[in-house]
Amino acid sequence: MSQPMDNVTQRPNLDLDPLALPLNGSALIEASAGTGKTFTIAILYVRLVLGHGQSEDSPLQNLLPPNLLVVTFTEAATKELRDRIRTRLTQAAEVFSDTPDDPEPPAETALIYKLRNESYSDPATWPDCRKKLLLAAEWMDEAAVSTIHSFCNRMLSEHAFDSGSLFKLTLETNQNDLLDDVARDYWRTFVYPLPPAWMDEALSHWKTPEDLRQAVRNLMDDPDSLGTAPASVHAAIQQSVEQREQESKTLKNRPWADWQEDVLDLLADLQKAKRLHGNSKKSMLTAWDNLVTWANSDELLPEGLEKTGFKNQTPEGLARTLKGEGEAPDHPAFHAIEELLAFADNPPSAKADILRHASHWMADRLEAEKQQRSEMGFDDLLTRLDDALHGPRGDQLAATIRRQFPVALIDEFQDTDPVQYRIFNRIYRVEDNAPETCLLMIGDPKQAIYAFRGADIHTYLQARQGVKNRTYTLGTNFRSAQPMVAAVNRVFEYSDRHSRAGAFLFGQGEASELPFQGVAAKGTKRLWSVNGELQPSLTFWTHEAGEDDKKGLAKGAATADLAESCASEIARLLTLGQAGHAGFARSEDPNDLQPVEPKDIAVLVNKGAEAKAVRDALGQRGIKSVYLSDRDSVLTSAEAKEILCWLRAFAEPRQLSYLRAALATPTLGQSWQALDELLTDELVLEARIERFLGYQTQWQQQGVLPMLRRFLMDFEVPGRLLQRPDGERRLTDILHIAELLQQDSLQLDGEHALVHHYTQILRAADEEEENRTLRLESDAGLVKVITVHKSKGLEYPLVFLPFGTTYRAQSEKQAFVRYHDASDRLVTVFDPTPDDVARADQERLGEDIRKCYVALTRARFATWVGAAAVQDWPESGLGYLIAGDSERPITDCLAPLAEGRHEILIEPLPEPETRHFTQQAPEDLGPALVSTREAREDWWIASYSAIEYRDMAGTGIAFTGEVEDAQTQNLLEESAQQTGEEDVAARPATRNQHQFPRGAAPGTFLHELLEWCAQQGFDRIVENPDALRQQLARRCSTRGWSEWVVPLEHWLLALIRTPLTLQRSRDEQSSLAGLTSLRPELEFWFESRNVQVARLDQLVTAHT
Known part of the structure; x- marks a missing residue:
């Protein structure tokens, strides 16, 4: 996958001491799952606020939250970090108070006590430290804790001159409408004008402009990596259509009619010899009828090509279909059918050319539209700051940002993409290790699983080389029980020794660019127990293929089997938990058991179809679940x-x-x-x-x-x-x-x-x-079903990973593949060769291995993993870890893992049971309390002047809306006269339509009123004016226009009754009330014939 960079000596990472880590220069902190990454960031923040480890003349002394940059990748993580840092600062301030020492401080403050006692042993220094910490805690609302996009946006706006960005550039958070417009423009320009045969080629890949937009969306991010676009997409489509027709014609010219007689005789002989089943022969004969018919037609392919009658008449298919011993007969027709199937499976296509052309064209059009509108999207924030930092004023801009933020801590650094790293490398000069700044990059490369979002493991490795030997590791897991940690260590250490490319495909042992270092355990003291006995922490369920499954288990059948067994085991454990026989026991007191409940269990899946299979199986057993990865709105x-x-x-x-x-x-x-x-x-x-x-x-x-x-x-x-x-x-x-x-x-x-x-x-x-979709309060008590991607960063007591060997390989049928070339640059290859596909699939495998690491490190107590022998299962992430280069059965590959290890169990997939789990009903809450107070509404309708006079805005004071006395009434009127607005209560009662407020909002108000009248029927409104008055009262009251109810009623009734001249004839008149047929809100559609769409588009473009 990748080779270690030249002239760099790899060595194990240093164990991190949060109190001794140098807080200057650049360093990389690798935080394995559960090792306290956020806690470590907060402790380092405390040290930075105190100036710990800095010389008196260091520019890193006396820093406050606005100067300490902390970057993460989601708004939720930003909020959590801010809160955790504030809490830690407050705790630290308490430690530096004059209160007596806690002889047994809690774990979360023990490190702060150590910091105080070792580095600030003189109590005279404590008040100053406490003051710094409290000030920083109070200032956290203004702390520079933000997402990468927020940071870039802030830098572009605050340093507009140096960055060359416009002052009034609008950030558009959702550019979907603009992308839709661009896709429609492309469709209208290049697809609509195509002749029918060529258009069929385009429509065979994308039915609508929206489909095309989805296909090119990720390609538009970096069009330069796509290579040169075709000069003419129409020529590319023409070439593919003509090539396809020519290949079809060549296949048609084979002597199918002559071959038919030969093959029919062969099939008859095979049937007589009882080597061919009658039904198989019948389907083959039907295929031959279709072949002969097709050869004399204009059709591109014969009918029924996807059926077994064709597939069983290839050399491989015939050998598979025939019974008994002996060689399968050979005939040119069988090889010709094989060619025909290959042609049908992968015909010449213009898909890659269209994608490349559309990506370039749409990216250029999108950029032009954004410039015209003075808009930018989230990705533009990154690219604009990157361009500015590498532009003519880049040195000055980088120096300015360094002075503003001499310290930067980047969380979740494994999810960084190349542009993001270029930004921080330009500002903080990673390789220089400059002492006047501090750049700490914190993450876990083993959890880099977001390549589809642009995150790049190779960017992380580039940073790792940049910091040279300044790479540290958090080596203790504070989340999981010791047997669970030991089991995970065992899996990856075993793979690292027995696989040529190491556990993560970057080499073995110390020579690896991405080494696996096992972690110690200092987490929960409870252990997983069933029926009074401690249980294995990692259980592998093997599901071997049968003798008839020569290519492995069918994925659909395997998914169903695994889902049923998983649900059955969950039902068994929950039933035992209700009886007090399964749960989490203290190691020193097995009788102290916390029974397992549905909320303790998570099922990790790869996609929605697997989630549905599991949830259906759970539901059949009475177990409620929630799918936490459901992104549907x-x-x-x-x-x-x-x-x-x-x-x-x-x-x-x-x-x-x-x-x-x-x-x-x-x-x-x-x-x-x-x-x-x-x-x-x-x-x-x-x-x-x-x-x-x-x-x-x-x-x-x-x-x-x-x-x-x-x-x-x-x-x-x-x-x-x-x-x-x-x-x-x-x-x-x-x-x-x-x-x-x-x-x-x-x-x-x-x-x-x-x-x-x-x-x-x-x-x-x-x-x-x-x-x-809202999360219900009761969701917290259900079994969680969640994708592996979504589970990253979360933890659960018990975890099931039933579909451990499921994966999706790269294929030559794809229009393009992506992989990193010899220079570690991401490239996009259209119409990939087998070698391109192999390189892309190797990177897919690497990410699947890292996904497997994420899945195996979610549990605190125990994990169950389904290992099914589906086709090519060793190519899955789990398959690689346990099989490496071996081709042995799954059970044999897993056996060495469990040798002498009580924490790992290998067993066949349990037979599913129909056991039904009955959830215990919650205790009754009793009758609801009845309020004895009279509720009063605290809302009222008033003018702005009344609110201003009473200074009511934002005070929370309830006002009845009544004018209490004449003095107040006079004050309101006087205030209204001074502000140029009259309060509703002070306005004259006599009004006409010419005094009605003007503007878009009043106009819309009247428009909606007329539309409502039309819907009710103008004649009914005239007959029943009370309905109109009620409608006016309701609508006017919400706007403070109650005094307009009567004038508007008279005005509308007069309008409805007003006679209108029709067809320019004074003798023919009608009124709205007299209409017998009407349509409110007539759509602006006009019939057109013989219109050229391209010409119409030119006119619209020219005049808009």
């Missing part, structure tokens, strides 16, 4: 789309298509008979309409949230959903959306505006990161 759920159907029916109850669609949604659980009655029984239909009219009225008077709650109760939705395994989640999603709708409705006018708004956000929901 609450707005992409099936319930979200059902709510849209409901809202449409509430807004227009007399629109029968909306009403029927709403009642047919699965959540309402209406029977087929009830739905059929809506079509056949007018009385039933009318009753439903009346009910939905009632919901509409409640929506208008009380809001969408109360209306939806009543609707759910009327149709008994909560009771029905809660009977389902996923019912609590579905009901929570519905209520969550109802709350979102209520919030949004406060900014919108009327039901139709909310329906339109909700429709728009549903369309955009697939790309949004917000409004994700």
